[in-house]
Amino acid sequence: xxxxxxxxxxxxxxxxxxxxxxxxxxxxxxxxxxxxxxxxxxxxxxxxxxxxxxxxxxxxxxxxxxxxxxxxxxxxxxxxxxxxxxxxxxxxxxxxxxxxxxxxxxxxxxxxxxxxxxxxxxxxxxxxxxxxxxxxxxxxxxxxxxxxxxxxxxxxxxxxxxxxxxxxxxxxxxxxxxxxxxxxxxxxxxxxxxxxxxxxxxxxxxxxxxxxxxxxxxxxxxxxxxxxxxxxxx
Ligand code: ATP
Numbered sequence: 001x002x003x004x005x006x007x008x009x010x011x012x013x014x015x016x017x018x019x020x021x022x023x024x025x026x027x028x029x030x031x032x033x034x035x036x037x038x039x040x041x042x043x044x045x046x047x048x049x050x051x052x053x054x055x056x057x058x059x060x061x062x063x064x065x066x067x068x069x070x071x072x073x074x075x076x077x078x079x080x081x082x083x084x085x086x087x088x089x090x091x092x093x094x095x096x097x098x099x100x101x102x103x104x105x106x107x108x109x110x111x112x113x114x115x116x117x118x119x120x121x122x123x124x125x126x127x128x129x130x131x132x133x134x135x136x137x138x139x140x141x142x143x144x145x146x147x148x149x150x151x152x153x154x155x156x157x158x159x160x161x162x163x164x165x166x167x168x169x170x171x172x173x174x175x176x177x178x179x180x181x182x183x184x185x186x187x188x189x190x191x192x193x194x195x196x197x198x199x200x201x202x203x204x205x206x207x208x209x210x211x212x213x214x215x216x217x218x219x220x221x222x223x224x225x226x227x228x229x230x231x232x233x234x
Contacts, residue, residue: 001064003028003186004049004080004155009059009068011044011210018044019210024188026155031177031187033201035194037230040207042190043085046157049188050082051075062155077107081153085160085190087144091132095124098132098143102150110152111183117146120176138169145176149185156180158189162196174200194226206230 002025011019019041026032034042047053049060055068067075076082081102089098099117118125121142132140141161148156162170170193177200181187191197197204198218206214206229214221214229 002026002061003030003063004188005061006045006049007059007061009045009048009055011041011048011053011055017210019048022207022210022212024205024212026186026188029181029184029186030202031181031189031200033189033191033197033204034207035191035197035204035226035230036207037192041210042207043159044210045207046082046159046188046190049075050080050157076151076153079108079152079154080157081148081151081155082157083141083144083148083159083161085163087137087140089132089140089143089147094129094131095135095139095143096128099124099146099150102147106151108152108154112149112152114150116183117149120149120179121146136169138165138173141165141169141173142176145173145180149180153185156185156187158187160190160192162191162193170196194230208232 004026006022006024009019009022010017022045034045036042048055051070051072057066057068059068062080096114099114123139124142124146127139161173174196177187189197189200201218203217204221205212206226208229214225
């Protein structure tokens with residue numbers, strides 16, 4: 001049985017339908033990547049899983065339990081945490097205060113504490129008293145990831161964590177992913193950077209116009225398949 005799945009998931013913004021019957025599965029200790037162009041529906045899928053957008057109860061199953069109508073704070077306290085697109089850290093709060101916000105409503109004990117987050121991202125330990133505004137983009141992204149980890153999630157949703165960052169910084173951030181997995185979380189990584197997604201994921205889903213257009217292991221997918229699934233054939 002998968003740890004988390006969506007079944008025939010749809011999403012609307014008013015009259016506009018953004019997702020059309022999306023089915024994905026995430027296993028224990030698995031990393032899946034969701035790739036797709038701007039507007040494909042990747043963020044909408046993350047927001048639907050996290051309970052920011054509500055669904056039919058069985059459209060999202062977590063540990064066998066329908067959570068499609070549960071509110072976001074309830075879903076988070078059960079172990080599904082999101083690193084949102086655009087980081088959304090609190091600029092006037094320090095690194096440490098931002099991280100501690102992640103413990104709010106925490107019900108799950110586990111690996112992640114301030115100390116283990118500082119081991120994962122040593123620069124955050126050095127800058128623990130620095131306000132969010134004084135951090136680089138990469139450091140802000142580390143805070144956003146650390147804050148989500150502080151809830152000790154079983155599922156971590158990462159929405160475009162490489163966006164707007166320099167390649168060397170992206171490498172620093174992505175090298176944390178295997179350690180997060182080893183510590184016991186499964187991950188869903190939304191990425192526009194296909195190579196990055198392929199490097200980190202056990203399986204990849206490609207989305208286009210609100211639908212899954214391709215699924216497979218990185219090894220099994222050809223460049224042409226991905227191109228067609230990403231941009232449409234022909
Ligand atoms: P990006 O890489 O740009 O974040 P995405 O794949 O994450 O793209 P979504 O942000 O999920 O795509 O958007 C899917 C579709 O839903 C797009 O057509 C977008 O314009 C639309 N959309 C997203 N948010 C809203 C909103 N709040 N109101 C109306 N339409 C929206």
